[in-house]
Amino acid sequence: MPIGRVEGCGDHGRAAGDRAGTPGRHAAELRADSGFTDLRAVRFREDRHYGTDRPVGPYGRHLRYGTPCRSPAARPRWADSGAVNERSRKRGRTGGTGDPAWSGRAGAEAFAAVEAATDWLLGYPFVFRALARRIRGGDVLVDYGCGPGAVADRAARILGARVVGVDTSPEMLALARAQESAVAEFHLVENGRATGLADGCADAVMCNHVIASLPDEQAVLGVFTEIRRLLRPGAPCVLLATDPACTGREYASLRIGEPGEVYGPGDELTVRLRRTDGTWQEVRNHAWPPGIYPELLEGAGFREVVQQHPTVEEAQSLADPELLRGRDWTAERERPPLVVTTALAV
Numbered sequence: 001m002p003i004g005r006v007e008g009c010g011d012h013g014r015a016a017g018d019r020a021g022t023p024g025r026h027a028a029e030l031r032a033d034s035g036f037t038d039l040r041a042v043r044f045r046e047d048r049h050y051g052t053d054r055p056v057g058p059y060g061r062h063l064r065y066g067t068p069c070r071s072p073a074a075r076p077r078w079a080d081s082g083a084v085n086e087r088s089r090k091r092g093r094t095g096g097t098g099d100p101a102w103s104g105r106a107g108a109e110a111f112a113a114v115e116a117a118t119d120w121l122l123g124y125p126f127v128f129r130a131l132a133r134r135i136r137g138g139d140v141l142v143d144y145g146c147g148p149g150a151v152a153d154r155a156a157r158i159l160g161a162r163v164v165g166v167d168t169s170p171e172m173l174a175l176a177r178a179q180e181s182a183v184a185e186f187h188l189v190e191n192g193r194a195t196g197l198a199d200g201c202a203d204a205v206m207c208n209h210v211i212a213s214l215p216d217e218q219a220v221l222g223v224f225t226e227i228r229r230l231l232r233p234g235a236p237c238v239l240l241a242t243d244p245a246c247t248g249r250e251y252a253s254l255r256i257g258e259p260g261e262v263y264g265p266g267d268e269l270t271v272r273l274r275r276t277d278g279t280w281q282e283v284r285n286h287a288w289p290p291g292i293y294p295e296l297l298e299g300a301g302f303r304e305v306v307q308q309h310p311t312v313e314e315a316q317s318l319a320d321p322e323l324l325r326g327r328d329w330t331a332e333r334e335r336p337p338l339v340v341t342t343a344l345a346v
């Protein structure tokens with residue numbers, strides 16, 4: 001049943017069998033084909049694997065890699081967005097076409113050609129593990145900013161969830177729909193709202209590499225607020241983002257900003273991403289230090305924000321073994337560039 005047509009589909013609109021929590025045979029077979037550790041087994045090894053997780057206070061004070069150049073404010077950070085914008089304008093942040101990253105057909109096709117090896121090592125498997133701890137087969141998982149749908153497809157196969165992809169880009173959704181995919185539905189985000197999806201319809205949301213394309217704190221807060229609308233109370237939101245403090249290092253598939261440069265919240269920076277053909281793609285992004293997420297998430301109606309910089313060591317038991325063996329991951333070992341943030345809807 002398409003969840004887009006179900007009112008209040010979170011706890012109430014699902015078929016009774018779905019709540020039993022047993023992924024169907026099809027989903028189990030797909031997971032077996034996935035090449036990853038069965039993430040359901042990982043639930044029972046939480047303590048060992050969550051060694052680097054750390055709960056953060058309202059201003060992210062306890063982060064190992066917190067915001068590098070702004071001390072925690074005593075009032076909501078989004079109240080500062082005008083100042084941030086002005087400061088950022090001085091740094092030339094509006095220098096491009098003004099179009100959002102990856103917009104239009106060319107943008108969608110460019111993103112679809114990106115390799116994302118570092119993300120498949122230190123990012124997506126950790127997002128899936130965080131979700132596997134909280135959801136069961138048949139639960140509704142929204143991929144917020146799903147792009148061409150490859151990650152949503154993998155999540156559906158590994159987690160056995162009913163995955164719904166949403167995105168602001170019709171071109172991205174067209175690419176996603178054209179794939180043979182395990183994703184159940186795709187919806188357009190218009191005026192900040194995922195069309196056709198009822199309040200509380202989702203048992204979980206993942207949002208991977210979306211925040212970096214948002215120009216100011218109001219926009220970040222807007223996305224968190226819409227994600228909160230989609231979630232039923234108590235359900236998890238898992239965010240994946242690059243850490244703008246990891247500037248200039250040559251990671252396997254990305255480089256964030258310029259060597260030695262320090263970026264404040266909202267500053268524009270160039271991210272270079274390796275394509276599958278070995279060439280590199282540049283995109284203008286915005287620096288959102290992970291230390292600002294907790295307060296914004298709490299402002300949007302989340303609690304229990306936990307952040308983690310996944311390491312290569314931790315990836316040994318989660319990532320595709322062939323991917324692990326394929327490179328030495330020197331930069332990733334020295335300073336892991338990705339941050340996974342988990343929060344629960346109030």
Ligand SMILES: C[S@@+](CC[C@H](N)C(=O)[O-])C[C@H]1O[C@@H](n2cnc3c(N)ncnc32)[C@H](O)[C@@H]1O
Nearest residue numbers: 145146147151167168169172189208209210213
């Ligand atoms: C870098 S791509 C990431 C795609 C996918 N999540 C992944 O990890 O492969 C960012 C995506 O977020 C979408 N996006 C940007 N702003 C958005 C917003 N406010 N709401 C929903 N999607 C958004 C873009 O259209 C794009 O498809």
